[in-house]
Amino acid sequence: MLINYTSPFDLQYTLESGQSFRWIKEYLDDELFYQGVIGNDIICLSQKHNTIKLESSSNSESIKNHIIDYLKLDENLDEVYRYISKDIYINSAIEKYRGMKILRQDPWECLISFICSSNSNIKRISKNIEDISIEYGNKITFNGFERYSFPSAKMLSNTTEQKLRNLGLGFRAPYVLEAAKIIALEQINLKKLRSINYEEALDILIKIPGVGDKVANCVLLFSLDQTEAFPVDVWIQRVLKEKYFNIQEKTNIIKVRMKAQKYFRKHAGYANQYLFHNRRLFKL
């Protein structure tokens, strides 16, 4: 199945920008594609000549719409670029990584992923999420690939801290379990956070154990349509300190975040993603 788009889009930059953790890079006859799990389906994506090729375990029109939604192909990225093009540094990052998008992920999976991200690294986070899926999700097979769906909150809430520790989650295990219980009991409805304002949504998320300002902003940005969300991690702090603001060593990250949000405003999240990516790859 093919999907066309008009707004700038780069599959590789998007799927390798550290916002999602279940895509596996594959090659077939020297051609690059990505294999991942969305909902209960294995999805294979590749990009060529302004077209995205989609293959999946259940080949329906609804999967196509799901992918269009996930990749936000209807979003006008050029408009976002115009909005955040405020200085040469961000402009250079935009030029380099043109087409890198912010995804619209499932908020529940996104929440657990970023709870797992604290004091960790992409490789390990990916392993944690995959292991959780293998242990508690459903098996899916497609074209010789074998993957597992990400379990529901209800499913995950029935496990124990010890079992999660055995999976290698470390000190994040109790956070994941508590978060699962909160979501399973519907004490928080994550998708509802899409329709309320940013500060309100942030206040709600931050109450979940293991979720601080950084993790909450990641979930808001990568799954809850909160375009002004601005996750402040070590890399972003470095960029902002080097190129933007006079930040002291121990400036509260909430103050740092608010400075950046005041500067980039409505699409601060996109600015964050480009600055982060640029600075992180520069280090490698």
Place this chain on the structure above:
DNA sequence: TTTAGACCTGC
């Protein structure tokens, strides 16, 4: 209100 330290695990 602000600030060190601890916290699992693996490269």
Place this chain on the structure above:
DNA sequence: CAGGTCTAA
């Protein structure tokens, strides 16, 4: 040390 959070002081 690694894309933080929690807790005690």
